[in-house]
Amino acid sequence: MKDGDSGNEGIQVSGGSFNVSGALAVGRNAHAASSHQIAGTSMEDLLEQLDGLREAVQRNAAELENSAAATADLRRLLTELEEPEPELERVNTLLGRLRTAAGHVVEIATGLTAVEHLVAVVL
Numbered sequence: 001m002k003d004g005d006s007g008n009e010g011i012q013v014s015g016g017s018f019n020v021s022g023a024l025a026v027g028r029n030a031h032a033a034s035s036h037q038i039a040g041t042s043m044e045d046l047l048e049q050l051d052g053l054r055e056a057v058q059r060n061a062a063e064l065e066n067s068a069a070a071t072a073d074l075r076r077l078l079t080e081l082e083e084p085e086p087e088l089e090r091v092n093t094l095l096g097r098l099r100t101a102a103g104h105v106v107e108i109a110t111g112l113t114a115v116e117h118l119v120a121v122v123l
Helices: 043-059 067-081 088-102 106-122
Strands: none
Touching: 043 067, 043 106, 067 088, 088 106
């Protein structure tokens, strides 16, 4: 140990399992970044990403302050995107509401980022 070091600041796991999906940083001054490649540039790709986002909201419903509102906004977003000419302003408003609802839930925030990128390409 170096002077001023207080010992292990890492993760200790005893028994069970430890699964990480994405970047993980532990300890003093630790940083983590993750980059996700977003494949595709079609409305079909966007709707597929949106379906993945819906599944993430369902899996993490207990972590959300208002999962019912998030689910309703997802339905509204899907309905808007299925229109012949989706209104970008409405789509962005719904994405903003979902971003707020996601709070600290990384899986949902990551899914939203993918959807937002595809919205920028497709619409």
